[in-house]
Amino acid sequence: DIVMTQSPDSLAVSLGERATINCKSSQSVLYTSNNKNYLAWYQQKPGQPPKLLIDWASTRESGVPDRFSGSGSGTDFTLTITSLQAEDVAVYYCQQYYNTPVFGQGTKLEI
Amino acid sequence: EVQMLESGGGLVQPGGSLRLSCAASGFTFSIYALSWVRQAPGKGLEWVSGISGSGGSTYHADSVKGRFTISRDSSKNTLYLQMNSLRAEDTAVYYCAKDKGLAGRPGRYYFDYWGQGTLVTVSS
Numbered sequence: 001d002i003v004m005t006q007s008p009d010s011l012a013v014s015l016g017e018r019a020t021i022n023c024k025s026s027q028s029v030l031y032t033s034n035n036k037n038y039l040a041w042y043q044q045k046p047g048q049p050p051k052l053l054i055d056w057a058s059t060r061e062s063g064v065p066d067r068f069s070g071s072g073s074g075t076d077f078t079l080t081i082t083s084l085q086a087e088d089v090a091v092y093y094c095q096q097y098y099n100t101p102v103f104g105q106g107t108k109l110e111i
Numbered sequence: 112e113v114q115m116l117e118s119g120g121g122l123v124q125p126g127g128s129l130r131l132s133c134a135a136s137g138f139t140f141s142i143y144a145l146s147w148v149r150q151a152p153g154k155g156l157e158w159v160s161g162i163s164g165s166g167g168s169t170y171h172a173d174s175v176k177g178r179f180t181i182s183r184d185s186s187k188n189t190l191y192l193q194m195n196s197l198r199a200e201d202t203a204v205y206y207c208a209k210d211k212g213l214a215g216r217p218g219r220y221y222f223d224y225w226g227q228g229t230l231v232t233v234s235s
Contacts, residue, residue: 001173031216038214040221042156049206049225050156055213061223093156097214097221100170101146101158 002026002096006104012111019081021107023094028074031098038098041070041079044106045090053092054079086111113137113224115207120229127197127233133190133207133226140188141165144210146220147181147192149203150228159205160192161220170218175201197233204228 003026013019029038037057042050052061054070057077067082081088089111094104119131131147146161160181161170169181180193190207208222 038219038221042222044156049208049227050222051225052211052221052223055211055221091155095156095221097219100161100172100218101148101220103156103158106155 002029002099002102004094004096004102004104006092006094006107008107009105010108010110013081013084013109015086015111016083019084019088019109021079021092021094021109023072023077023079023104025075025077025096025098029096029098030074037073037077038096039070039072039077040095040097041068042093042095043088043090044093050093081109084109084111113209115209115224115226117205117207117226117229120205120231122232122234123197124235125198125233128193128195129197129231131192131194131205131207131229131231135188135190135207135209138209138224140183141185143212144220145183145190146208146210146222147179147190148206148208148222148225149201149231150206151200151203154203157203158220161210161218162190163217168217194231197231199233202231202233204230 039057041054044050058070091106147159206228209224210220211223
C-alpha cells in the first residue's frame with residue numbers, strides 16, 4: 001500500500017505570510033500513460049467535513065482562492081498558501097488516488 | 112445543489128452491528144462512485160469503503176475487510192454501510208463522500224462532496 005507522509009505535523013504562520021505543507025508518497029503517484037499525478041489536497045476546518053482544494057496535484061477547484069497552489073510530481077508534493085488569511089486556519093490533508101484512497105496524517109495550520 | 116446526509120450512527124457494544132445510510136441528492140446518483148471515509152476523535156481521515164456507480168464493484172480497506180459491506184440503492188438514491196463485528200477502534204465520525212469521477216480507473220477515488228458525518232461509538 002502507498003503511504004502518505006505529511007510534514008510538518010503542525011505549523012504556525014503569521015497573517016499575510018506564506019505557509020508551505022509537504023506531502024511525500026512511498027511510491028510514485030504519477031501515471032505515466034497520461035502524465036498525471038493522482039494527488040489531491042483537502043482543507044478541514046473544526047466541526048466540518050473536508051473540502052477539496054486541489055486535484056491532479058496542482059489544479060484548483062472552482063471557487064478556491066488563488067492564494068492556494070499545489071506543486072510537485074512523482075513522490076513529492078507541496079501545498080502553498082500565500083498571504084495567509086485568518087480563515088485558512090484548518091487541518092490540511094493530501095490524498096493519493098493512484099490506488100485505493102490513502103490520506104496523509106494531516107497538517108494543522110495555525111496563526 | 113449536491114447534498115449528502117448520513118444517518119444511523121450511535122452507541123453499540125463491541126461485537127455488535129450497525130447500518131449507516133447516506134441519502135444523496137443534486138446529482139445523477141447512478142453515475143458516480145461513492146465512499147465512506149471515517150475520522151476517529153482527534154485523528155486523521157481514513158478511507159473505509161467505496162462502490163462504483165453501478166454498484167457492481169466494491170472496495171474495502173484492509174482494516175474493515177470481511178466485517179463491513181458497502182452497498183447502494185439507486186431507487187432511493189441512498190448509500191449504505193453495514194458494519195458487523197464492531198471494535199473499539201471503529202469509533203469515529205463516518206462521512207459519505209462522492210467521487211469526483213475523473214480518475215478514470217476503478218477504485219481510484221477522490222472526493223468533491225461530503226456529508227456532515229454520523230458518529231459511531233463502539234463501547235461497552
